[in-house]
Amino acid sequence: MISQPAVNRTYNPRQLALHSLLLVIGKGRSLDDALANILAKSPDLEGRDIALCREIANGVCRYYYVLKHLLKPRLRKAFKSKDLDLEIIVLIGMYQLLMMRVDDHAAVNESVKLTLRQKKSWAKGLVNGLLRQLIRDEVSIEALATDISYPDWISHKIRADWPDHSTEILQAGNQRAPMTLRVDLNQITREQQIERMREQGITADAHPLIESAIVLDKPCPVSKIEGFELGLVSVQDAAAQLAAELLDCKPGMQVLDACAAPGGKSAHILQTCEAVTLVAIDKDESRLALIEQNLHRIDQQAHLKCGNAIQPDDWHDGVLFDRILADVPCSASGVIRRHPDIKLLRRDDDIPNLVLQQRAILLALWPLLKPGGVMVYSTCSIFKDENEQQIAWFIDNHKNCTVNRLNSVQWGHKRPFGRQILPGQECMDGFYYAKIHKTMMKTD
Ligand SMILES: C[S@@+](CC[C@H](N)C(=O)[O-])C[C@H]1O[C@@H](n2cnc3c(N)ncnc32)[C@H](O)[C@@H]1O
Structure with missing residues (x-):
């Protein structure tokens, strides 16, 4: 049995990172x-300790496959599954030695202390010996191929889908994502907001392509950003800010956000065009509360419904929509730099299931769109089967639609259908967008 965390105010950041990683690696x-759960049990932890815990937990996920690759030849035998905590302690030590500017002695000592805290004093020689061996071998992560930091299936899929861009995609996925804000341009100009933040000591630049986006030089807690509590700014990647622009809502329109939680795009839709009726649904009831909180902070309202986009009969009142946003569940392969645990949690065989779900959502939503209306399909994926191939299939099976060529936009790569932003391109997450128009024909 792996020791589980208990409430204990003497936890240190490395131990909290260990407990978070046990939940990710051991429990999926x-x-x-995991971090929200574990950090909530240590309310007295200081800001810099929280930052250290996050840095270690994210870093071990980001470099999990490289660290394991380096560890394997140095192990006489693999860790037993009941000693997953010990293996993670070694990975945490390795990450500090190889990727953080932690003094060698401190990294080893802290790892041995963690072993004792896990009540496995029998293993302190093992942990100490493995880390000291890595120091003696002068191992460097940078020298290793980028592919090694991904599970094989992800690097193969990226190489197959993007042969000319695969190296930059794999490298971008190992970077830290910037913190990007969306400015409510009805309340404040972007330049005013940048200036106000500069006065607070927070430096940031206007995004080169997205007019509402500001990219911070360094992430900082939202509570420190002037205007956040008042809804003047929200945290949202620049690529995610394109959905509202593509929908191009007009006053009086009926709009559906069909996979809406946590509500980032719903909020933006309402800020760009307040005079619409927005129905926001999500099938996960607990996540619906997040939409409510987000809209409350920016003082906007929508009709929130818990519902499955695939079964509109359960939630749709029969009124057709002028605009539909289908921001479907996906592999999230475009946001690995923001969520490095995707490398550990996502499986190859998840993809065909996701493709089927996305297809079912498209099929179910299409009849709800008025003739002349627009549906925007989006994913934070870079896999073609979830994106352009999905839309190719859709138009093959529907006569009453045309796909906008999006010729005039400046962002992303033009694809046979829709546009693809690759991770890191113009400071954005990897996103795919297609804009589908419903023609005036009567058949669905
Ligand atoms: C990519 S997230 C949406 C992000 C959101 N649009 C935003 O900008 O904040 C996908 C969401 O779809 C929801 N979801 C997944 N399958 C669904 C379905 N069949 N019907 C409705 N919602 C679904 C998930 O619960 C999740 O909240």
């Missing part, structure tokens, strides 16, 4: 959930 929980 997302790192965001």
Whole structure:
């Protein structure tokens, strides 16, 4: 049995990182959930300790496959599954030695202390010996091929889909994502907001392509950003800010956000055109509360419904929509730099299931769109089967649609259908967008 965390105010950041990683690697929980859960049990932890815990937990996920690759030849035998905590302690030590500017002695000592805290004093020689061996071998992560930091299936799929861009995609996925804000341009100009933040000591630049986006030089807690509580700014990647622009809502329109939680794009839709009726649905009831909080902070309202986009009969009142946003569940392969735990949690065989779900969502939503209306399909994926191939299939099976060529936009790569932003391109997450128009024909 792996020792589970208990409430204990003497936890240190490395121990909290260990407990978070046990939830991710041992139980398949997302790192965001795991960290929220574990950090909530240590309310007295200081800001810099929280930052250290996050840095270690994210870093071990980001370099998990490289660290394991380096560790394997140095192990006489693999760790037993009941000693997953020990293996993670060694990976945490390795990450500090190889990627953080932690003094060698401190990295080894802290790892041995963690072993004792896990009540496995029998293993302190093992942990100490493995880390000292890595120091003696002068191992360097940078010298290793980027592919090694991904599970094989992800690097193969990226190489197959993007042969001319694969190296830059794999490298971008190992970078830290910038913190990007969306400015409510009805309340403040972007330049005013940048200036106000500069006065607070927070430096940032206007995004070169997205007029509402500001990219911070260094991430900082939202509570420190002037205007956040008042809804003047929200945290949202620049690529995600394109959905509202593509929908191009007009006053009086009926708009559906069909996979809406946590509500980032719903909020933006309402800020760009307040005088619409927005129905925001999500099938996960607990996540619906997040939409409510987000809209409350920016003082906007929508009709929130818990519902499955694939079964509109359960939630749709029969009124057709002028605009539909289908921001479908996907592999999230475009946001690995933001969520490095995806490397550990996502499996090859998840993809065909996701493709089927996305297809079912498209099929179910299409009849809800008025003739002359627009549906925007989006994913934070870079895999072609979830993106352009999905839309190719859709138009092959529907006569009453045309796909906008998006010729005039400056962002992303033009694809046979839609546009693809690759991770890191113009400071953006990897995103795919297609804009589908419903023609005036009567058949669906
Ligand atoms: C990519 S996230 C949406 C992000 C959101 N649009 C935003 O900008 O904040 C996908 C969401 O779809 C929801 N979802 C997944 N399958 C669904 C379905 N069949 N019907 C409705 N919602 C679904 C998930 O619960 C998740 O909240």
